[in-house]
Amino acid sequence: MLQNLETLARDAKSWPFEQARNLLTHVLKKRLAAGDVATARALIDAGKADEALAAFPDLQRPVVLETGYGPSGLPHMGTFGEVARTTMVRNAFRALTGDHWPTRLVAFSDDMDGLRKVPEGIPNPEMLAEDLHKPLTVVRDPFGTHDSFGAHNNARLRAFLDGFGFDYEFMSSTQTYRSGRFDAVLLTLLARFDAVQAIMLPTLGEERRATYSPFLPVSPATGHVLQVPTLSRDVEAGTITFDDPAAGKTTVPVIGGHVKLQWKPDWAMRWVALDVDYEMSGKDLIESVRESSKVCRALGGTPPEGFNYELFLDVEGKKISKSKGNGLTMEQWLRYGTPESLSWYMFQSPKSAKSLHFNVIPRAIDDYLAAIEAYKTQEPAKRIDNAVWSIHAGEPPTHTSPVSFALLLNLVGVANASSKAQLWAYFAKYLPEATPENEPLLDQLMERALNYYEDFVRPSKSYRLPDDKEKAALLDLAGRLKALPADTTDGELIQGEVYAVGKEHGFEPLRGWFGALYEVLLGASQGPRFGSFAAIYGLSQTVQLIEAGAQGELASQA
Template sequence: MLDSPMSDLQTLCTAAKAWPFEQARMVVERLKKAPKDTVIFETGYGPSGLPHIGTFQEVARTTMVRHAFRCLTGDQIKTRLIAFSDDMDGFRKVPSNLPNQEMLAEHLHLPLTKVPDPFGCCESFAHHNNAKLREFLDGFGFEYEFMSSTEQYKSGAFDQTLLTMLDRYDQVMAIMLPTLGEERRATYSPFLPISPKTGRVLQVPTLARNFERGTITFEDEDGAKTEVPVTGGHVKIQWKPDWALRWTALGVDYEMAGKDLIDSVQQSSKICRALGGNPPEGFNYELFLDEHGQKISKSKGNGLTIDEWLTYAPPESLAYYIYGKPKTAKKLYFDVIPKAVDEYISFIDAYQKQNEAERLENAVWHIHSGNPPSNVTPISFALLMNLASASNAETKEQLWAFIRKYAPGASPETHPFLDKLTGYALRYFNDFVKPTKVFRAATEKERAAFEDLIRRFDALPADITDGEAIQNEVYAVGKEHGFEPLRDWFKALYEVLFGVESGPRFGQFAAIFGVRETSALLRKGLAGELLKAA
């Protein structure tokens, strides 16, 4: 099928430089060497803490690679995306951001699917975290198959590969032992038996192996020598061999991983080959950092959660932020949200004017699987927050009163994205912008410029909505009053009127808010009323 004549889109895709195409072409080359009917894309998730955006980004980015692969191959080859939860792993540490800390501490070392849910709503802690992950993935419309480690081990799906690992135990140990410290080497085994007496996942040496019976022998917590099968969910495999087990048993063709897992990928790939498998293609992405430049951690609860981002911005903006420069470390905290939203909107607007080749390089093509929406909003996120500030609006309806004057045909029904955006903007403004506003009085030079701008605005038609024409008046005032550089003039407007140092184009703000209303705002700024109100 890979040798079939290419469509025009396929031809463009082969030359596209966007990173999802670069990754997808690696999978195409893999198939040329080892053809198969279905290509398996996988993402992994450790449900030992609440899901965070670092978890979501793997599914989002892998989905982008999967779609690029489909376009490169003309969608002639079946694909699956498996979201795999390592929920049979032992519960080793109680995350500090969870309730019921004492209760959780009593269940350390049990498989995560056996740890009670601290929130009291699900069958186990793992079930709760898995549900939170799936809830978001489903809400965004991802096409994926959720797979549970516990179910795979217990159902027998991994049995054949587990027996192969038992048979090739010495090869696996030869790969792993040189990577471990002296103390760890003395007790290491790829097999972690689950105690028949306590149910805990034990990190203990393997004392004996019996391939004919498919068993290992170990010393249980009470000191008794115990024999268990390696099949049927009686053991859990250590992290790096477990990754290799999964790749081999499921036939995974593509999986990306964080930069901190480079060594794990290398060792797991060696073990995968030892088991007779072919390690997947992929790349190591840079990690998200919190506002202090520290790696985001599930146990620490630093950085943003999925729910926090979605409280203040649409999911499309999160996908946009995740798309860009995956091999560059990026900070992920509340301050990045407004810029991500408005850049997403600008890429949507640009898409309509681009040719097919240019569109393949546009982030929104990858975010929306080749079918981005059009005309999502005529007003930016930053402008909506300025509108909320100037009007003291507390509800979406109050903002829509201004929006309708600026865009008479717009409504929540015709512009549902904009309607949602008004709600996000109000929440973000009230929680993050309003508490940090610092108003100041105008200087004498600024006062004269403000008075000039008021006169010019008062001379404009009251119903003018031409943001560029209004912006030209603002520019003219700044130049005539000797502001050098001119950005100092706009900085003055924003500091006196909004209590912030910068913002979107002032002309468009005045067009939406109304030139008469903006004149009144300028007068309040000159009179010191905004400073007093703060």
């Protein structure tokens, strides 16, 4: 079975497996002599990764995947997307190598950066204003809950990642610099200062070039992270000298947390010091990846494998900007959608620009539910490319929600429901054994449907009058449903009557008939499978709804 999974992973077409195969190629080339790469790859492709690791000890080091976080603000949608997608690649890599190969996912917080401006909407802004330019882990916490602003935001990041069940190792820039873990590479950069400058200076404007140094010393006098030129350096002593605005000419060691690096050299230094094998980033950082990769090579390292994902757009197709507030926050998505639906959305076409707005949530929920149902009957080669394999690390749930989110939204509207208790009452006949305890996802979706309907659907409802043809068909359907047993909960039986009426009244194609049902009865251009909706709402109530729509009462009340 394990070997079969490895074979499936080798042939899988979805992007996480493409990335996993690229990562495997990268690691083999990085760690082995050219003549050994083909031998190791042949063993792995034959499902013998354990033999490859035994034959080549350098392969036994963990494969390191990294994601980065700037803790001057709180975790956001991009944070989730990067960790979720990197986790999908990690899961695919494990499948490809039979999980013999150890892997690590490092969530790195760049918390030694100086605070450049006071974020909006933060309490005690005057406190932060006093601490500007100090490292985030020195800036006082305006919330009063942690030792520093950086520590507060790091705690929020970890709680955020833990809440989604991510498997990761947290790493603080401040702690890592101070611990000495970066010292060896920092000393290498000091020795190769001119080579790094030769890479970075051509990318800068004339004014910035005149003062640029890859080293940002922390002022012993003020604690500020300084952007000042390096006046001189002593490679043997491991020090740099600079002009401190508060103390004049000052010399500090480049190790032990006395300096940090500008972010592009810092990124490159981390890749070398942490032996990073994979890191993805947004399309806006393509040039930064290229420059950091050059610095990485200058430091004697190998840049990691990775890819650039597209950025999200708002509902008007404009780039999302935190300053404009035209995006969608994590809290907003989770008010209306489930975490799994967000993972589903992140999985889809990461190299294509997509709208990230409230209107994508219902479809994402129902597409995720449909993928779970499809997975149950798919052959193994299809299953491994199904998004739910990547979302759930190869073990998607066997049961989700018995009804769609679209159906729940329409049920909320037609029933004028304002609580989950009212919705559960409608399910008493349709699913008599169902309870919030044994159908937890349905219970969660009910809460989100109530929220979504109230905030977005109700304000946009638009009922219309039926034309004569539609009115006759609606009254015919009402009569047919009256003839069915009053207690029927057979959605397929009801759906059959709906189809029969549409055909007998000459609706070609039939979607015109279903469109009329949705627009006249539900006030929307789209809707759920009508038979299932009627079975849950109740036959007699559905008949009353159809008759009211046929007589124009719903349109007149709107």
